Amino acid sequence: MVKPIKIALLGLGNVGAGVWRILQQNGAAIAGRAGGPLEIVGIAVRDVNKTRLVDVPAALLTTDPMPLIADPDIPIVVETIGCPGGDTGPAGRFIIEALKRGKHVVTANKEALAKHGAAFFRAAAEGGGSLYYEGAVAGGIPIVKAFKESLAANQVQTIMGIINGTTNYMLTRMDKEGLEFADVLAQAQKLGYAEADPTSDVEGHDAAYKLALLASIAFEAEINIDDVYREGITRITAEDLQSARELGFAVKLLAIAKQDATGIEARVHPTLIPLSHPLAAVGDVFNAVFVQGDAVGDLMFYGRGAGMMPTGSAVVADCIDAALNIRRGVGAPRNGRPPERKAIKPIEEVTARFYLNFKVIDRPGVLAAIASILGQNNVSIESVIQKGRRQDPVGLVIVTHSVLERDIRRALAAISELSMVRAIANVMRVEGENS
């Protein structure tokens, strides 16, 4: 029998437990695919007495990860500590120590990658380690491998992703049941889909981390979390979703990155997409990443973006890749090419179509006044609907053609001064061609 390849598992939370369970459940098949068995020989945890999601032999547990990381007999280190209390420090340090020792390191830690990615690549280059992180974005969807390997013949032009399950669940419920944001948030919190402090999800921080990582891989560029323009979904109302649907659009929190001759843009915000677009049908907690490459055309990857077993599936797939590299005596094939720093466009220079939801006095001349200001600022109108009659205010919803952010902002500032305009209730970008 072929000698097992030994794995040190750091952390035994949700993802760590998934890794353990998958190796128990599918061990024989995985051994066939990895050229021999994979064996977890030690698990570092903070508290060895804590109740776990899976039964593991007590003898495997330790509170000290360093002896596992330093053990020359253990070639694979799987980091599933995450960042308890928002601190990526410990996970980051262990990853660096393992890479410096030439280990094959598997992680699903998007925050650690976003914050310490450059240090990881340096440590890998220094010590000959290899880094694998399929699980860090979109859970079980193999999007990292897609960008690194399957799309390697392409210039990637567009990424549009639904990469936060919580907000997609909320928007799906708001749309299907006509509920408002606050009610759906309470529902999602009760179901465990949203955290007690939902900021990271509903304000788009989680999606921005993932987008920075995805865009860095796809564009081979250093894209930091601060490069990503960000708006959350808190201002979206059931009425917005209904108006969008009447106009032929679904509303999704999209993580968008584009690259062309003028530069790179990266942004997370609520977005109207045509109902005929494949992203429009992605409901509930599912994730999906839509990609356009110059050779391959349109692609979309759909699946579960989180959870013990889907993320565990990605982490174990990385372990199998690592094992095959170890058995062949090589490192990961595309390891540590340090990304270039490329210019990221400020949001003011980005163009998009816009959905504008005004609350106005129902009086002749309102539309003319608004249209006139839009026209003066190079904003042309694609469609208009008026919602309600003879009440105060009435809704006026406008979808524009493609326009520079700077121009729409100037136009909206001027429109907000009009006495006939009670409020600019919402402004959202529109993406995706009608098919």
Next chain:
Amino acid sequence: MVKPIKIALLGLGNVGAGVWRILQQNGAAIAGRAGGPLEIVGIAVRDVNKTRLVDVPAALLTTDPMPLIADPDIPIVVETIGCPGGDTGPAGRFIIEALKRGKHVVTANKEALAKHGAAFFRAAAEGGGSLYYEGAVAGGIPIVKAFKESLAANQVQTIMGIINGTTNYMLTRMDKEGLEFADVLAQAQKLGYAEADPTSDVEGHDAAYKLALLASIAFEAEINIDDVYREGITRITAEDLQSARELGFAVKLLAIAKQDATGIEARVHPTLIPLSHPLAAVGDVFNAVFVQGDAVGDLMFYGRGAGMMPTGSAVVADCIDAALNIRRGVGAPRNGRPPERKAIKPIEEVTARFYLNFKVIDRPGVLAAIASILGQNNVSIESVIQKGRRQDPVGLVIVTHSVLERDIRRALAAISELSMVRAIANVMRVEGENS
């Protein structure tokens, strides 16, 4: 500068031209990703004087592939000959000759893989060659790598694919425009989406080839084209599509393979799937493969299943993988593990839900008579709609619960004997849970 890795290109049709164009267009970026440039140093064609889709230097063209295949200085052989006139012989022979010589061989030839796959694996084992075939199924969609690598932690349970663009285009048009099969076929032929002899597409042969290949990879089993049960789309009417929609279903030509403790099933046939299923939104010539794995849950891959650039994208990605292996001095990581022969269930032992479209006399007792025969044969009814009143015949559409094929066949044979039943207009299977 790093020395280029040399490629011999066999064939310069649609896919070959795509490979050439992509290497011209994205050569610098590809060199970065492959650890150095990829260079096509010879192109074998049947007629050096033929007009081509791309401009290539005449000096590269030759009518004799063997010197290219035998050249020890050329490590990568890309086969894009296909099977002109249905003959996979030449492509198969060249692939075997290259593999025997230890080359890295890239092909998108699904027919050659289906017919000579076993011989390819033997030749690779014998000569140390590596075989790559991402482009053979679903064009630009990286589904081969998904099954071989990304899903390696899973037991794959279900594959449901829209893997024939022609028939998906036709069903989309029939559904959207209420057209009949013959009219849409003529339209598709005019647009170049369907061939003059459309048999391979509309009777499901093309999809069956691809399914045999996909299921072989996913289930690590030898699955031959003859193992795949097959029905085409020629009997589908606009009325079927409308009835299906009223019942909450879309109709797609699905390639389905499942594996559980009772065995493997593989079948290609028109299928009703819930409108809420992600496959239902896949329109026109697009392909998609929906997968269920025991760890990852539901996944779907969507994109262009054919065409010069999408298939070229997959072939060039394989070349980049090959180049990285060559530079590291190793073969492909998961090469040539010969698939086991596993038992494939005969269609009679497969269970499915069914859509039954009867033409009956509009008379009391008809439904009772049909329902009674169904019940006697263990077929229970999920829903019924009657189409039309007071005409002869009227339509009676029934959707059943899950039933054994053998039982539904016996029931239908008995129902066809009823004098009140003018015809069994169509019978289609139903898949996918309502969500």
